[in-house]
Amino acid sequence: MRLSFIFFLGVISFSSSAQSTFTPLNNDYSHFIERYEIRSGRLSNKFYSNVKPVGRKDLLELAVNLEQDSSAKLSKVDRFNLAYLQNDSWEWLADNYPSGMNEDKAHQNNTRKPFLKYFLQKKSDFYYFHNEDFDIHINPIFQFAFGGDDQAKNSPFTNTRGIEIRGNLNKKLGFYTMLTENQIAYPQYVRDYSRLYNGFPYEGFTKIVDSDSTKMITDFFSARGYITFKALKNLTLQFGHDKNFIGSGVRSLILSDFSAPYLHLKAITQVGRFQYINIFAQAVNKQVPVAKDGTEQIPPKYFTFHHLSANITKNLNIGLFETIIFGQRKIGFDVNYLNPIIFYRYVEGHLGSVDNSIVGVDFKYNFLRRFSLYGQLVLDEFNFKHFKRKGWWATKYATQIGLRYIDALGIKNLDLQAEYNLARPYTYSHNSTYSNFVHYNLPLAHPLGSNFREFLFIARYQPLPRLTLNYNFMMAQHGEDYNFINWGGNIQRNYNLLRPYDYNNFIGQGNEANIQNIEIGASYMLGHNLFIDAAFQNRKVNYPETATTTTSNIFSMGVRWNIGKRQLLF
Template sequence: MKKIILLIGLFISAFAVTAQSIYAPLNADYYHLIDRADVLNKNFSESVHTSFKPYRAVDIVATIDSADFLNSAQDQFNAKFIKTDHWEYWGEDSARSKKSFLKKIYRTRADFLHVNTKDFKLRVNPILYLSGGRDSNSGSTPFINTRGVQIRGSIDDKIGFYSTIEESQAVFPKYVQDYTTDRGVVPNEAFWKKYGEHGVDFFTARGYFTFNASKHIALQFGYDKNFVGNGYRSMLLSDFSAPSTFLKIQTKVWRIQYTNLYTELIADAPYSSFGSNGTEEFPKKFMTSHHLSINITDNLNIGVFEAIIFNRGDSTGSAFEWNYLNPIIFYRSIEQYTGSPDNALFGIDWKWNIAKGVQFYGQGLLDEMVISELKAGNGWWGNKFSVQLGGKYYNAFGIKNLDLQAEYNVSRPFTYSHESIFTNFAHYRQPLAHPLGANFKEGVFIARYQPILKLYLSSKFIISQYGTDPGPNINLGADVLKDYTTRTQEYNNEIGQGVSNDQLYLDLTASYMLKHNLFIDLRHVYRDRTSGLAELSSTTNFTSIAIRLNVAAREQSF
């Protein structure tokens, strides 16, 4: 990684650096408002390619600034909310508070403290997430207690920086506790410690630097998450797992956006009997990926994705494969050149705004395939793929600010797995794509409605059928962490094999914005899992109330 940092420095020095932009943190509710603007505008935004997230703040402002979709008071309110969030790319005067405190605090509606000079911009905000509730399936009382700070700004309008630091204690619903017990990790998080009898304690610090090498080339180096696709889930790269260290080079010119992503991952996080990830050095691996996004027409976008997971060390160390610094697409040829020791994945994604307010989208991932075996129809284990098909309907049935989404996801057994922990498509013992790993079918139905300016209503209805292994020494392709050379059978593999599981997940949420980025949430989650192993069957009714400041609602829809 030291050599990569040096390479970044040399790369920067070769160009005249132009104005930078930070990225808006990943937040499904927030990004829904941005994507809504993109779909309701007459043509694709020239600023945002929505298939690779997060988005640059300057591009968000350019998209939101279009008047094509501002056909309701709610849309106008949302546009002002988002632009106020990124006033440094819009104008400080437009975000000023009517009343500040001691003439220093909340001089703008979006910031606790800020500095705005020609050469230096700094914005500082507190983070707070306090939640309490009741879980019918647990004797414990679920809660979340998160405190933190968010810092963002720029130097000389050339170097941007962003960081969030959060300290959390939480008791999650029983099904989340079970995930931690089974995997030894807290979903979405990295290092953790046990808190009390049922709780967890974890510290999260994310941050990065941004700079533009030229007018069309932006670089980002830091520790955070990325997401590929236009759906609720991603079959290519999601934000479900823990953050990771990465270098991203994003080139945007004409109708094309080309993203190079170089990432250091944690191959394993040994679970300690003391209720934490332990204190030893964790083994590492690397992922390099390319994503090419092209606006074929004003309403049709096609994307091509490829990724390589690799390690050039041993159980005590790791080394980067310099061949994978090649920025040109189609890594498979390079992987073959080095002897084919690595895990190569190839995918496509697309979106088609077929009419104003209506979008179809999808993804396809190919992990491995032999055409002769596929034609034989004998269920060969190595034909590994995942597919996503979905649609969005904004202002559904003529009702303003009622947005609907439906999505179907499917993944064959053994997809994403490989010969070892150093080449599987996982990070910190969590899948890098879908939370269920592989060997599943899933239907997702989402409705969002904003009846008045500050009230956001949403419902998520998720039905999934998936297979799990009946024992630790049996491998039927569901767990991406397992070595696929230990597979139980060569042929007759089918989706959902193993212990059958039928799961229904329902999330009903009402969020009200009390002040800028200060929300109060009322949520009810119903989760019913019927398993072929009776001890794994469970029913959860979880009701909670939360207050959030400058932080996204925690998603646990698995």
């Protein structure tokens, strides 16, 4: 059974509720979502910021309400950012402002001199058409960046061109599509990562266009596309190729956007303080060899995911989640996992315990309009029977704790974030490539896979409305595999093969790699979603067993339009 059939099962009715598409899934937008929810002094019951992306209409409502809140003590930069968010989703202003006032707000997005009368009428849109029945926004995507890497045979660069289209029909059916054509030469450490996992961060199918494999110039298309609609007043459905990110941190140990887009049906049910998410997804098992002449289809794998989130108080949110990863079914998607309100672990056991079951909890506590404490706990086939025995290999779990501090030390628009993550060996892996937590060769959670501990420190300062300065620090200990032995760091590998022992396993075992990654960057917004970027990165990896250290110094400069920066902090 294919997901397209599942989708049509859901298309049974339309309500009169307005339906928007989702916000971009990038670091800038995630920062705004978290910062202004903290600044508002309460968690929203319209959208849940620990499930991203969020609806454009819902985020715009937060921006509008916060702008009118005199107790929020907004700075000049905050008001610029809130105006940016409103301009970026201006088609929903009429739903949030009284008549007349929304016209003034919409006017702030107008340009003085449109191009050829019909183009660039709005700061946020290259072209748009908007009336009561139909709304469409078309924007070009462009990114060109170049730099240097003292470890690479050729210099890194990025050359991206594309288009983004979003809109809605009768404010009931939302649609979104994005397509880019890319040529990228990544820094050397990313190329080394791609050789290990046979994939590039955030992307699916890629081609190496240079005959010299050490240069690794990649050429690929990147695309997303989906539709959204309200099946019921409290039920939103999304169907298409896209990504999701669960959590409030830099990393997600539950489900991140690090891998390629995947086909899925997502159902979002919101009732009062409760939100319930169901995802039925078809991933790609790129680890199975297929004919090189293209006569065989890359086999699919599947995962189902549900997440129940509740605003216990106005400042405390707690979420529970469960996911099952499975494949090798003659029928395709196993209909047993279509039940949206059952405990999946029961179903998995009922089918013979052949699939990979992962459960856990996440939380967020915002307080004093300055701080946000958040965390996650992931249990992967956790067995309490062996928990007390030291280092049992299948004591598989991952955990996260983090703190966000906005307007730190009384300095307006200086935001700090500290985060600690760890995952024990063999977490997310399984005895089948159809059941590991991998899509198109890349982890669906943390870039390092498992067998690691990591500390992150992020500083973001916006001294001027259009200028943003960033400092990213990562320090990690990662146990890598060597001599063909499976030490539990590469989640692509079968945990039953070449595992050295059952007990006395510990984080960092194997070929211990101590990673330090520091990035300093600046971005200046020339126009709406048009940025100039500059960055310097220093990355060191030390291997104590061999007393070797590799140091990379990477710099880059570039311009981008209507596209977010790729986060390569690993």
